[in-house]
Amino acid sequence: MTSILEFDEDVEMFRSVVSRFNAEVVAPQVEKMDEEEHIDPSIISALFETGLMAVETPEEYGGAGASFTAAVAIVEELAKCDPSVSVLNDVHNTLVNTCVRKWGSDYIKETYLPQLSTDKLGAFALSEPSAGSDAFALRTRARKMSDGDFVIEGGKMWITNGAEAEIFVVFANAEPEKGYRGITAFVVEKSWGVKVVKKEKKLGIRASSTAVLAFDEVRVPKQNVLGIYGQGYKIAIECLNEGRIGIAAQMTGLAQGAFDRAVSYVFNDRQQFGKYVGEFQGMQFQIAQIASEIEAARLLLYNAARIKEAGGEFVKEAAMAKLIGSQVAEKTASKAVEWMGGVGFTRDETVEKFYRDAKIGAIYEGTSNIQLQTIARLIQKQYTLR
Numbered sequence: 339m340t341s342i343l344e345f346d347e348d349v350e351m352f353r354s355v356v357s358r359f360n361a362e363v364v365a366p367q368v369e370k371m372d373e374e375e376h377i378d379p380s381i382i383s384a385l386f387e388t389g390l391m392a393v394e395t396p397e398e399y400g401g402a403g404a405s406f407t408a409a410v411a412i413v414e415e416l417a418k419c420d421p422s423v424s425v426l427n428d429v430h431n432t433l434v435n436t437c438v439r440k441w442g443s444d445y446i447k448e449t450y451l452p453q454l455s456t457d458k459l460g461a462f463a464l465s466e467p468s469a470g471s472d473a474f475a476l477r478t479r480a481r482k483m484s485d486g487d488f489v490i491e492g493g494k495m496w497i498t499n500g501a502e503a504e505i506f507v508v509f510a511n512a513e514p515e516k517g518y519r520g521i522t523a524f525v526v527e528k529s530w531g532v533k534v535v536k537k538e539k540k541l542g543i544r545a546s547s548t549a550v551l552a553f554d555e556v557r558v559p560k561q562n563v564l565g566i567y568g569q570g571y572k573i574a575i576e577c578l579n580e581g582r583i584g585i586a587a588q589m590t591g592l593a594q595g596a597f598d599r600a601v602s603y604v605f606n607d608r609q610q611f612g613k614y615v616g617e618f619q620g621m622q623f624q625i626a627q628i629a630s631e632i633e634a635a636r637l638l639l640y641n642a643a644r645i646k647e648a649g650g651e652f653v654k655e656a657a658m659a660k661l662i663g664s665q666v667a668e669k670t671a672s673k674a675v676e677w678m679g680g681v682g683f684t685r686d687e688t689v690e691k692f693y694r695d696a697k698i699g700a701i702y703e704g705t706s707n708i709q710l711q712t713i714a715r716l717i718q719k720q721y722t723l724r
């Protein structure tokens with residue numbers, strides 16, 4: 339048997355493309371983008387031009403027709419350099435492209451996949467002020483008009499890529515009296531009237547936009563209903579189950595990025611008491627512990643990806659990968675700051691940013707409590723005899 343961490347040629351090819359992309363395109367801008375809380379538009383264009391924004395999209399729609407594992411490997415690799423660029427790519431690929439590819443009619447696929455492959459950024463708009471962990475408490479309404487078209491009225495919050503996106507997957511309730519069974523998903527173009535009301539100022543992933551959106555009587559043609567009318571809740575659940583593997587990848591990459599920087603520093607750059615600080619056993623044991631935990635997070639990540647790719651039940655494994663990935667990222671980035679001493683605490687060093695960026699892993703696409711709830715529910719189901 340070979341290691342689960344050995345990948346096919348396609349995946350390795352994407353990894354080396356992203357590694358070069360990080361060094362040449364992303365790294366020179368990371369600090370500036372974090373300070374300015376803004377993603378440089380040239381990075382978004384370069385992601386499209388390099389073929390990283392339509393990984394699983396079939397070639398007939400302008401995509402690479404590659405695997406889910408390739409998509410998450412790209413997210414992991416980008417996060418080693420900048421978790422903000424990583425989540426931009428992740429939301430576009432694993433949420434938006436996936437929703438359109440899996441649930442879109444021929445019309446929707448033919449209209450939007452080529453745009454999402456070439457230059458139009460996507461966003462996934464589910465959360466609202468009143469609907470976070472309880473996502474189906476959403477209050478945005480879709481009113482059906484006499485000609486069959488819809489008018490969307492309401493507001494969304496916390497939308498990643500919200501400031502730059504031109505194509506939105508939007509969840510709105512068309513029949514509130516039916517509860518969550520009234521929730522319907524739509525593909526909405528920004529030019530139809532989606533307004534960016536505010537960009538949040540955040541602790542971490544500051545270059546990634548997180549927007550409040552307003553839908554003020556936005557008219558959406560009936561052919562832009564995504565999937566079956568009234569089954570938007572299913573699309574949201576299925577998409578987020580899969581998307582969690584993407585966040586696990588972002589967190590694993592972040593941990594590796596922080597580890598790489600700090601470990602190189604302790605073995606090459608800093609001496610105390612006449613030795614490189616990495617040579618003290620007190621440091622070596624910590625480094626060994628963290629290296630083992632990153633390996634564990636990566637194994638959970640690619641185990642979940644492999645089960646999903648094979649068409650198996652992966653919900654528990656995806657929740658575990660995200661839960662542990664976010665914990666390992668936080669711990670690794672914290673240790674990396676400590677290992678670099680005062681230097682690690684300054685904004686001149688990337689580990690300070692990784693430490694701030696790590697916190698989001700325990701919050702979005704389901705908080706850690708929600709992951710634990712999912713894991714516990716599935717364990718209970720497995721062990722209950724009655």
Ligand SMILES: Cc1cc2nc3c(=O)[nH]c(=O)nc-3n(C[C@H](O)[C@H](O)[C@H](O)COP(=O)(O)OP(=O)(O)OC[C@H]3O[C@@H](n4cnc5c(N)ncnc54)[C@H](O)[C@@H]3O)c2cc1C
Nearest residue numbers: 462463464465470471496497498548701702703704705707
């Ligand atoms: C930077 C950022 C980007 C985001 N991007 C997107 C996006 O692109 N699209 C989108 O739709 N949403 C997005 N979100 C929203 C994100 O998914 C929610 O923030 C998340 O689901 C948590 O919801 P909440 O913030 O309302 O927290 P709440 O649901 O209010 O949770 C508060 C606390 O209560 C706990 N809690 C809640 N319910 C339970 C329960 N049943 N059992 C135990 N504990 C519970 C939570 O674990 C948490 O600790 C983003 C959020 C952020 C911060």
